[in-house]
Amino acid sequence: xxxxxxxxxxxxxxxxxxxxxxxxxxxxxxxxxxxxxxxxxxxxxxxxxxxxxxxxxxxxxxxxxxxxxxxxxxxxxxxxxxxxxxxxxxxxxxxxxxxxxxxxxxxxxxxxxxxxxxxxxxxxxxxxxxxxxxxxxxxxxxxxxxxxxxxxxxxxxxxxxxxxxxxxxxxxxxxxxxxxxxxxxxxxxxxxxxxxxxxxxxxxxxxxxxxxxxxxxxxxxxxxxxxxxxxxxxxxxxxxxxxxxxxxxxxxxxxxxxxxxxxxxxxxxxxxxxxxxxxxxxxxxxxxxxxxxxxxxxxxxxxxxxxxxxxxxxxxxxxxxxxxxxxxxxxxxxxxxxxxxxxxxxxxxxxxxxxxxxxxxxxxxxxxxxxxxxxxxxxxxxxxxxxxxxxxxxxxxx
Numbered sequence: 001x002x003x004x005x006x007x008x009x010x011x012x013x014x015x016x017x018x019x020x021x022x023x024x025x026x027x028x029x030x031x032x033x034x035x036x037x038x039x040x041x042x043x044x045x046x047x048x049x050x051x052x053x054x055x056x057x058x059x060x061x062x063x064x065x066x067x068x069x070x071x072x073x074x075x076x077x078x079x080x081x082x083x084x085x086x087x088x089x090x091x092x093x094x095x096x097x098x099x100x101x102x103x104x105x106x107x108x109x110x111x112x113x114x115x116x117x118x119x120x121x122x123x124x125x126x127x128x129x130x131x132x133x134x135x136x137x138x139x140x141x142x143x144x145x146x147x148x149x150x151x152x153x154x155x156x157x158x159x160x161x162x163x164x165x166x167x168x169x170x171x172x173x174x175x176x177x178x179x180x181x182x183x184x185x186x187x188x189x190x191x192x193x194x195x196x197x198x199x200x201x202x203x204x205x206x207x208x209x210x211x212x213x214x215x216x217x218x219x220x221x222x223x224x225x226x227x228x229x230x231x232x233x234x235x236x237x238x239x240x241x242x243x244x245x246x247x248x249x250x251x252x253x254x255x256x257x258x259x260x261x262x263x264x265x266x267x268x269x270x271x272x273x274x275x276x277x278x279x280x281x282x283x284x285x286x287x288x289x290x291x292x293x294x295x296x297x298x299x300x301x302x303x304x305x306x307x308x309x310x311x312x313x314x315x316x317x318x319x320x321x322x323x324x325x326x327x328x329x330x331x332x333x334x335x336x337x338x339x340x341x342x343x344x345x346x347x348x349x350x351x352x353x354x355x356x357x358x359x360x361x362x363x364x365x366x367x368x369x370x371x372x373x374x375x376x377x378x379x380x381x382x383x384x385x386x387x388x389x390x391x392x393x394x395x396x397x398x
Contacts, residue, residue, distance in 0.1 A: 232286030
């Protein structure tokens with residue numbers, strides 16, 4: 001927050017420096033804490049709020065032991081983040097990463113008719129049209145096929161990930177609105193439901209049969225107000241986890257897969273309100289949830305939904321993503337400053353905190369790992385809008 005060329009910090013200087021900073025930088029900023037009793041130099045590359053031009057200043061600060069609290073220094077958006085601009089979609093729904101072909105697939109939800117394809121640098125390579133209400137996305141085990149839930153088309157389409165063309169379309173029934181997808185081995189599970197009138201359910205597309213077969217109403221005695229959010233461990237027996245978003249409180253149900261059917265293993269209203277995202281550890285033993293009513297991402301054992309840890313995020317967590325090796329957890333919040341917190345699994349404090357953007361907020365389900373943990377993909381939207389922007393954070397732990 002200090003923009004003088006040199007300042008040895010004194011308590012009496014604090015007010016003037018803070019007041020001047022608010023005039024010069026009238027936009028959301030984020031902060032880092034530094035120990036007292038040390039001198040450090042920094043280069044501040046924040047943008048000038050008056051002219052929209054980069055303002056570069058070298059700052060040398062002495063943190064005096066006499067000061068009772070650590071000094072707060074303004075930081076600009078993460079230096080390793082590459083912002084690729086608009087994706088050409090009016091809204092955002094889901095992201096999946098094809099590690100085989102180094103491609104990223106992004107959908108826009110019920111009001112869109114396309115899936116956008118980018119490379120790992122965020123460059124748009126193709127827009128696949130004719131995908132009516134493309135919402136949930138899932139890849140086959142060999143990454144050769146992308147499945148797209150067409151919430152405005154009452155179907156699930158199959159897209160060849162090499163040619164990027166649609167190869168098949170499977171009708172799910174009139175007025176089903178398939179919305180969220182998850183995969184166990186050769187089965188694509190889908191949460192469906194068009195309205196908020198407790199007619200939501202879980203169906204499956206069995207790709208191992210010839211031709212692939214669709215079955216509805218597999219949720220057992222569970223009731224869903226709308227299409228449930230799904231996640232799954234990709235082994236044949238799951239588990240499959242279903243959660244009801246936008247409900248207070250939200251309910252969670254864990255299913256095992258037995259002979260192609262779902263068997264309830266546990267359920268409860270344990271995740272608070274405004275559930276936004278779900279993620280499973282690679283072994284399926286731990287469920288992570290992001291709910292807007294919490295100030296942390298929660299962990300639960302899928303065996304009985306007993307609590308298995310918590311990861312502080314601050315208000316309104318809306319995203320959580322487990323790394324493929326299970327060692328790291330990316331958590332995100334709807335916040336115009338610090339957007340994402342990266343933890344080691346079981347860690348007490350973040351390994352890194354990312355300020356992805358100063359001009360938007362992280363979208364629900366907006367974080368995805370790519371290239372192992374060497375890249376983190378983030379989708380943001382304007383604070384009062386829906387147009388998505390893709391950010392590629394290279395070396396997110398640096």
